[in-house]
Amino acid sequence: MIGILFNILITVLVFIFMEFFAWFAHKYIMHGFLWSLHKDHHQVNHDHKFQKNDYFFLIFAIPSIILFVLGSKDFNYMFFSGLGIALYGLAYFIVHEIIIHRRLPPP
Ligand SMILES: [Zn+2]
Ligand SMILES: [Zn+2]
Numbered sequence: 001m002i003g004i005l006f007n008i009l010i011t012v013l014v015f016i017f018m019e020f021f022a023w024f025a026h027k028y029i030m031h032g033f034l035w036s037l038h039k040d041h042h043q044v045n046h047d048h049k050f051q052k053n054d055y056f057f058l059i060f061a062i063p064s065i066i067l068f069v070l071g072s073k074d075f076n077y078m079f080f081s082g083l084g085i086a087l088y089g090l091a092y093f094i095v096h097e098i099i100i101h102r103r104l105p106p107p
Helices: 002-030 035-042 052-071 077-100
Strands: none
Touching (some): 002 052, 035 052, 052 077
C-alpha cells in the first residue's frame, strides 16, 4: 500500500515539476538557442498542419521513454517519473495545443 502511494506521489511531483520545467524551457531554451524551432509557434497565420515547434514534443518524450525502459523491469520510481512526464505532455497538448490554439478542426 505504501508503495502505491509512493508511486502516485512521484508521478504527481514529476507532473508539477514539469510545469516549472516547461516555463523555464519556454523562457530560456525555446526563446534561447532553440528559437529556430519555436519561432513558427508565435506566427499566427500559417497553414501547415505541423509546426517545427512540435519537435519539442519529441524532444520531451525522450527522457520519458528512457525512464519507462529503465523502470519497467520492476516498476520502480523511474517508471513513475516517466509516467509523470508523459501525463504532463498529454495534458499540455490537450490544454495548450487543442484548447488554447485550436489545432484540431471543430467536430
Ligand atoms: Zn514562445
Ligand atoms: Zn502557444
